[in-house]
Amino acid sequence: MSSSYRLSSWTEVARPHEDVAAGVLDMGTYAANLSGVFRGRKGISPVYADAGRFYQATYLTEKMRELLTDVVSVLAGGTGSHVLQLRTPFGGGKTHSLVALLHLVRNRAASLVACPELKDIADPGDVRVAVLSGEELDALTPMTATGIETHTLWGEFAAQLGRYELVKQHDLAGAAPGGDVLRQVIGDSPTLILLDEVLIYVEKAMVVSKGESNAGRQAMLFLQSLTEVVSAQPNAAMVYSLQASVGEAVGAEGLLSDLDKLVARVDAKREPVAGDEVLRVVQRRLFAELGDETVHQEVARSYSDLLRKQLLATAETGDARREADAAADSLEGRILAAYPFHPELLDLMYHRWGSLVSYQRTRGALQFLAAVVHALWRSGAQSPLVGPGDVDFSDESTRGAFFSQVGERERYASVLASDVTSDGAGCATVDRTLGADSPMLAQLRIGTRVASAIMLYSFGAREGEDRGVLETDLVRSVLVPGLTRNVVVSALHDLREEELYLHYTGRRYRFEPTPNLTKLVRDEGTKLSSKEVLAEVRGDLEKQLQGNKGVALWPEAPGGIADERPFFTVAYLHPDWSEDRDPQAKFIEQVGKGSPRRYRNGLALVLPDKGQFDLARHAVRLRLAAETLLAKARQYNFGPEQIEELREKAGNARRDGSAAISAAYSTVTIPTRSRAGDTPYVLESADLRTMLAAGRALHERVVEALSQRVFSSITPAKLVALAGLGPDRKAVTCGDLVDWFYSYYDFTKLWGKKAIASAIAKAVSESELGYVVGVIREDAEIAPRDARQVRFGDRLSADEIDLSDDAAILWRDYAQKYVQAAAEPTAQQPESRAEARPQPTPSAQPAKPQGGTQGGGGPAAGVQSDVVRVADVRATIERSGVFNLNRALSWLRGEVGPVRIEISIHAEGKFDRGSFRNGFLEPLEEATEDLDINTQ
Numbered sequence: 001m002s003s004s005y006r007l008s009s010w011t012e013v014a015r016p017h018e019d020v021a022a023g024v025l026d027m028g029t030y031a032a033n034l035s036g037v038f039r040g041r042k043g044i045s046p047v048y049a050d051a052g053r054f055y056q057a058t059y060l061t062e063k064m065r066e067l068l069t070d071v072v073s074v075l076a077g078g079t080g081s082h083v084l085q086l087r088t089p090f091g092g093g094k095t096h097s098l099v100a101l102l103h104l105v106r107n108r109a110a111s112l113v114a115c116p117e118l119k120d121i122a123d124p125g126d127v128r129v130a131v132l133s134g135e136e137l138d139a140l141t142p143m144t145a146t147g148i149e150t151h152t153l154w155g156e157f158a159a160q161l162g163r164y165e166l167v168k169q170h171d172l173a174g175a176a177p178g179g180d181v182l183r184q185v186i187g188d189s190p191t192l193i194l195l196d197e198v199l200i201y202v203e204k205a206m207v208v209s210k211g212e213s214n215a216g217r218q219a220m221l222f223l224q225s226l227t228e229v230v231s232a233q234p235n236a237a238m239v240y241s242l243q244a245s246v247g248e249a250v251g252a253e254g255l256l257s258d259l260d261k262l263v264a265r266v267d268a269k270r271e272p273v274a275g276d277e278v279l280r281v282v283q284r285r286l287f288a289e290l291g292d293e294t295v296h297q298e299v300a301r302s303y304s305d306l307l308r309k310q311l312l313a314t315a316e317t318g319d320a321r322r323e324a325d326a327a328a329d330s331l332e333g334r335i336l337a338a339y340p341f342h343p344e345l346l347d348l349m350y351h352r353w354g355s356l357v358s359y360q361r362t363r364g365a366l367q368f369l370a371a372v373v374h375a376l377w378r379s380g381a382q383s384p385l386v387g388p389g390d391v392d393f394s395d396e397s398t399r400g401a402f403f404s405q406v407g408e409r410e411r412y413a414s415v416l417a418s419d420v421t422s423d424g425a426g427c428a429t430v431d432r433t434l435g436a437d438s439p440m441l442a443q444l445r446i447g448t449r450v451a452s453a454i455m456l457y458s459f460g461a462r463e464g465e466d467r468g469v470l471e472t473d474l475v476r477s478v479l480v481p482g483l484t485r486n487v488v489v490s491a492l493h494d495l496r497e498e499e500l501y502l503h504y505t506g507r508r509y510r511f512e513p514t515p516n517l518t519k520l521v522r523d524e525g526t527k528l529s530s531k532e533v534l535a536e537v538r539g540d541l542e543k544q545l546q547g548n549k550g551v552a553l554w555p556e557a558p559g560g561i562a563d564e565r566p567f568f569t570v571a572y573l574h575p576d577w578s579e580d581r582d583p584q585a586k587f588i589e590q591v592g593k594g595s596p597r598r599y600r601n602g603l604a605l606v607l608p609d610k611g612q613f614d615l616a617r618h619a620v621r622l623r624l625a626a627e628t629l630l631a632k633a634r635q636y637n638f639g640p641e642q643i644e645e646l647r648e649k650a651g652n653a654r655r656d657g658s659a660a661i662s663a664a665y666s667t668v669t670i671p672t673r674s675r676a677g678d679t680p681y682v683l684e685s686a687d688l689r690t691m692l693a694a695g696r697a698l699h700e701r702v703v704e705a706l707s708q709r710v711f712s713s714i715t716p717a718k719l720v721a722l723a724g725l726g727p728d729r730k731a732v733t734c735g736d737l738v739d740w741f742y743s744y745y746d747f748t749k750l751w752g753k754k755a756i757a758s759a760i761a762k763a764v765s766e767s768e769l770g771y772v773v774g775v776i777r778e779d780a781e782i783a784p785r786d787a788r789q790v791r792f793g794d795r796l797s798a799d800e801i802d803l804s805d806d807a808a809i810l811w812r813d814y815a816q817k818y819v820q821a822a823a824e825p826t827a828q829q830p831e832s833r834a835e836a837r838p839q840p841t842p843s844a845q846p847a848k849p850q851g852g853t854q855g856g857g858g859p860a861a862g863v864q865s866d867v868v869r870v871a872d873v874r875a876t877i878e879r880s881g882v883f884n885l886n887r888a889l890s891w892l893r894g895e896v897g898p899v900r901i902e903i904s905i906h907a908e909g910k911f912d913r914g915s916f917r918n919g920f921l922e923p924l925e926e927a928t929e930d931l932d933i934n935t936q
Contacts, residue, residue, distance in 0.1 A: 007299055007384040007481060010340030013291035016377055017057065019047065020286050020370045023378075025397050032095040032363070034196045035133035038102060039145055051103035055114035059284035061277040064097055067239075067270050068121060071101055074237045075124035075190040081268040082231045085260070086241040093281060094241035097272040098194045101239060105129060105192055124235070127190040130160040134201035139174075139208040139215035152176075152215070153201065154222050157193070158185045174210040176222040182229045186236050193230065195240035198223065199259055220258060279338035279346055285366055286373055287340075296339045299384045302481040303342075304332035310475075310485050335385065341369070342387030344477040345456075349405075352460035358407035359460070371401040382443065388456050389449035389478035394421045406459040411513040415501045419511065420451050426498025427451035430491050440482055446491045451499065453478050458510040468508030505641070517629070517645055520636075524625035534575070536620045537613070541572070541661050541698075548699045549922055550751075553913075557582075558590045560912055561603065564919040566742035568602040568710065568751050570702060572665060575613040584683060588671050600671060600681075601749060602742035604710070606688075606702055609666040616664055619657035626650035662698050663689070668705050673745035681745050684709065703751075710749040716763035719756065722747055725769060725811040731782040733775060734760070735805035757801035760809055767793040770815020773807045773893070782808050790818040806890050 015021070024045075036044045047053050070080045086094040104111050104118065105127040112118050132153055142149045146159040155171030158164045163185045170177040202223075206216030230238040242259055273281055283290070290296070311324030334343040349368070353359045369386075375395035376386060383390050392398055393416055403409035419425050430447025457469035457477075469477075475488045492509070495502055500519040503512045538554065545551050552561045552571040561571050571587065584605055591597050626649045629636065633643055666689050671681040686705035703710075722740070723732050738756055741747045750756065764771045770792040774785035784790050792815040801807070810818070877885050892899055911920075916935075924931055 007302055008295050009380075009382045010385060011377055011381050013295050014287050014340050015289040015291070016286055016373050017047070017288045019045070020373055021377055023374050023397065025367060025371050025374060025401065032093075032099045034095050034098050034102070034194060035131055035136040037099050038129070038131040038194075048099060051107040051110040052114040054099065054103055055111050055118075057285050058096070058100065058115070059277070059280040060115060060117055061273050061281065063270060063274055063277075064093070064100065064272040065117065067097060067272055068100060068104060068118065071192070071237045071239060072104065072124055073122050075105065075127055075192060075235055076122040077124075077235055078122065082233065082237050083227050083268060084237070084239045085269045086239060086272060087260075087269060093272050095196055098196055098239060098241065101192065102129060102131070102194060124190045127192050128161055129192045129194065130157050132157060132193075132195045132198070132201075134195075134197035134199060137201050139201075139205040139219075152222070153219050154182075157226075161185055161187075161191065163187075174215060174218060176218045176225065179225050179229050182225055183233070186229060186233055188233075188235065190235040191233070191237075193226070193236070193238040195223075195238065198240055199242060202259070223259070278350060279334070279341065279343065282346065282365060282369060283338060283341065286370055290339060296336055299339065300332045300335035303335055303385070303479075304328045306479055306481050307331050307476065310479070313485075340384075340386055342385040342390075342477070344473075345369075345386060345388050345391075348388060348456055348477075351462050352457065353405060355460045355463070356406060359405050364405045368398075368401040368405050371395070371397045383480065385480075387477060387480075388453035391452050391456060393452055393455065408459070408513075412511070415511050415513055416455065419499045419501050420448065420455055425451070426495060426500065426502075429498050430494045433494065434487065434491060441487065444480065444483060446483070446487060447495060447498075449478050450474070450488060450491050451495060451502070454495075454502065454509045455511055458512075466506055466508055468503075468505070468510030470508055474509060517642060517649065520629055521622060521625045521646075521649060524628050525621040528621055528624055530617075533617050533621050533624070536624060537575070537616050537657075537661065540616075540620065540657060541664070544658075544661060544697055545572070545699055549925070551699070555587070557592075558587045558597070559592045560915065561587060561591075561597075562915040562917075562919045563591045563597050563599055564915070565923065566599050566602060566738045567753065567922065568604075568742070568749065569599075570604045570606060570668075570699070572606045573608055575608045575610065575664070577608055584669060588681070588683075599739075599742040601745055601747060604668055604670045604702075604706055606665045607667040607669065609664055609689075612660050612664040612666075616657050616660035619653045619660055623650050623653035623657060626653060665698060665702070668702050670706060670709050670749070671745065672709065710751055711755065712751050713755045714748050714750060714759045716759050716766060716768050718748065719759040720763060720768055723769075723809060725809065725814075727811075727813075730811045730814040731775070731808045733782060733805045734801070734803040734807040734809065737809065738803050753803055754798055757798040757803055760801050761796040761798050763809075764791050765793070765795045767812060769812050770810035770818070771796070771801065771807070772810060772815075772818075773802050775806060775808045784808075784810075784818055787818040787822040790815055790822065792816060792819045802893065804890070804893075806893065 032048050033041075033044060035041075037048055040049070047057050067084065067086075071084065074080045074082055086097055104121070105124065106129065108123065137143060137153065137156060139152070142151050143156050143159075144150075146156070146164075148155075148159045148164050150156040150159050150164070150171055152171050152174060154167050154177055155164065158167040158171075164171070166181055166185050167177050170181070198219075202216045202219050204216075205219050206214055208215035210218055226238065230236045240259075305328070308324055308328035311327060312321060315321045315324050331343070337343075338346060346365075349359075349365050353365075372386060372391050375392045375398050376383075376390065379392065381390065381392075391402075393402070399413075399416065399421075403413070406412075420427060422428070425448075427445075427447035427450070430450075431442070431445045434446045435442030435444075453474060454469060457474065458467060461467045471489070471492065474492070475485050478488060479485065496504055497518060499511075500515050501511050501513065502518075503510055503516050542553065545553065548570075550567055550569050552569050554574040555561045555571055556574065561569055573582075573587075584607075587605060588600050588603060589597055597603075626646050629638075630643065630646050630650065633646075638646070667685050667687055669683045669685045672684050674680060674682045676682075688701050688705055691701050691705060723729075723737055725732065734756075738753055741750055741756060760769070760771055763769045770790050772784040772790045774789050775782050776785050790810065792810075792812070875885075889901075921933065924933075
């Protein structure tokens with residue numbers, strides 16, 4: 001069992017605060033409202049209104065303790081900065097810190113009970129408090145909460161301190177009072193002035209005219225005077241908050257700068273929450289109990305060990321290994337500080353979402369995390385920590401809080417539904433695929449886990465970075481003990497194929513509100529029929545096989561493999577072929593019903609691999625779809641980046657398809673003579689998958705696989721033995737000999753007839769047999785038509801050997817007799833039935849041409865003869881005359897002299913492509929290279 005099962009779930013260890021567990025998730029619950037707490041306004045959450053509960057839910061950071069200590073010390077007459085500014089990048093609890101000061105000076109006893117750490121802070125006694133909230137006040141709406149109608153910041157300030165009469169005229173006139181007046185308002189007793197979000201008030205007041213000035217400018221004069229007065233008052237302190245950055249103060253940069261300068265000293269600017277303290281702040285606010293610390297340690301150690309293992313696996317240097325250990329140790333410490341949250345979840349909110357205008361800093365983080373915790377608590381989540389991959393986007397409150405913080409609800413709601421939360425989402429498909437054989441992976445829902453994390457990382461970015469998440473960061477954020485990096489990477493790969501809106505750009509993953517090209521390619525691919533795709537696969541396969549003779553591609557039936565002429569054929573069977581439906585024996589033994597195959601010793605069958613053909617179909621479908629979209633680039637308004645991605649997809653699909661087609665045949669079989677004798681042949685097979693395929697074409701591997709069974713040459717001795725020449729068989733026509741080689745399993749299998757021609761030529765030159773062009777047949781006897789044409793002991797080339805029925809090989813003794821007879825014109829011809837045939841008279845039979853005779857071997861000079869010296873013939877021949885044309889050409893072939901034939905053939909019909917090539921085109925290709933063929 002994996003370690004993830006042994007680790008306790010956070011829901012079994014920690015307990016959320018009652019409001020979180022109950023699902024009280026409105027923003028008011030997590031937004032400290034300073035003026036509401038100050039006035040005791042109804043509807044303020046008890047966790048903020050009650051001093052005891054407030055401090056119970058507050059993590060007292062080091063900087064917040066310093067702030068409380070310094071302010072209360074000044075109120076008690078001590079030294080220090082009288083005017084302090086709160087300004088933090090994360091929002092860091094500015095308002096929260098102001099509420100903490102308010103409760104401490106107004107209800108010290110309850111505060112100390114809830115937070116004993118405050119007991120050493122000075123006690124200033126009774127403190128008067130004035131609270132001015134820029135979110136509550138405005139220059140056009142009078143305030144009456146004190147029982148006095150006030151119109152300005154100084155009027156409200158004096159009314160709260162009970163000294164409105166001192167500034168009444170200033171309030172009604174809208175003119176800021178001077179320092180002396182403010183000094184009287186404050187007096188000598190301890191006074192705490194808290195100003196929250198004053199920039200908001202000043203910015204609104206800038207549009208309200210006051211004579212030649214405006215309310216905003218008067219408010220700035222008041223704040224400047226107030227700062228100067230408080231700085232000089234022994235028991236007075238003022239703390240004010242500002243927006244964290246120019247980004248938060250859009251359009252009011254000048255005002256932000258002016259307010260920032262109200263305090264000049266660096267130590268007067270405070271950040272109540274810094275660094276990893278935010279982990280503790282969130283933790284304390286959302287959880288009433290964190291449970292057994294030994295469980296925290298066990299969980300932290302398990303995650304740390306997992307990270308260390310992942311990093312060390314790729315660490316190649318000592319420095320890299322030390323960095324891996326340091327990162328793992330750091331993670332362990334951060335998990336202990338943030339439990340039950342995974343630090344990566346809080347980091348992405350801090351560093352990424354913090355750059356969003358819509359993000360409401362601490363209160364927004366608290367609301368979102370409260371919704372996440374509530375949903376997981378209610379469902380009894382089993383994960384040891386709450387990390388980016390654990391966020392349950394199927395929960396409506398979680399989705400609502402998420403969009404409240406990141407914005408983009410209208411653009412991304414459909415994306416979230418389509419790719420993350422719906423039953424048909426791509427991540428759900430990945431869940432089922434990866435979890436099919438593993439209960440643990442099924443429980444972790446890897447696809448949904450990874451997709452949820454990517455959704456969180458799709459908003460905001462670290463400074464200087466693009467939106468989205470790198471693979472390394474994503475893997476680190478979703479790993480849990482028992483889950484490996486390889487599984488996460490596999491899920492990522494699958495998600496890129498399945499998700500509709502997931503984009504991978506610049507090595508970063510992110511969701512976008514526009515469908516990615518994967519979806520468009522997939523949709524375009526579904527428009528292609530299986531027939532169209534298969535035709536394209538065939539075309540690609542034809543290109544791979546191009547230039548190879550003797551190939552039959554995808555014969556639908558045995559008749560699709562030509563049997564008209566003797567040559568060796570490699571038949572690549574159809575991708576959908578099956579042994580049950582079309583046994584191999586049928587292709588080998590038959591041409592059609594009742595028609596046995598003649599040249600069965602010249603056939604090999606290559607059997608398809610259905611899995612590879614499925615891959616080829618898929619790749620071809622993707623390629624065609626990508627190419628179609630590229631052709632429609634203007635219609636879809638694709639940008640350069642999308643066009644480049646489409647080209648990459650088309651190129652990858654082309655390579656994948658080519659590789660799949662090259663591996664689409666797994667076995668080649670060939671019939672060989674059965675040694676048992678009970679059947680005429682047995683099928684021998686060779687596995688193409690065991691052969692090295694790198695850089696070699698499919699047909700090359702098939703030829704190599706058959707290299708021990710099919711040969712490119714044969715020895716003269718073997719040919720003579722197979723021909724069976726001797727006293728009982730003195731001659732065999734070359735046509736018969738070729739037929740025997742390709743018909744009978746006893747004969748050597750040869751790739752081409754040229755091997756037979758080469759063996760005959762060599763055997764003749766070695767006087768192993770004779771050869772003649774031009775024979776006559778009488779009964780069972782074969783004899784030369786002209787003894788002068790017999791070759792025996794002559795040097796011949798393979799190109800000079802005619803392998804037709806009008807040429808023959810002769811038993812050596814039989815050939816010698818004809819050669820001798822031709823050399824002695826007066827001698828008798830060899831005994832045979834040919835003797836009955838009238839022979840030419842000696843005067844009309846020229847001797848065998850010798851060196852120095854006239855070219856062409858014509859009659860000797862001085863011999864009178866009726867001859868045709870040149871013949872030019874033009875003829876138009878229909879189908880019925882083809883046989884007689886063959887007779888004429890056969891006669892011409894046996895005569896001496898140069899012959900050049902130019903032909904123009906026009907044929908119409910429905911010819912099987914394989915049969916057409918094997919029976920018609922290949923003989924022409926063998927006859928000449930000067931060939932121009934057009935087919936439709």
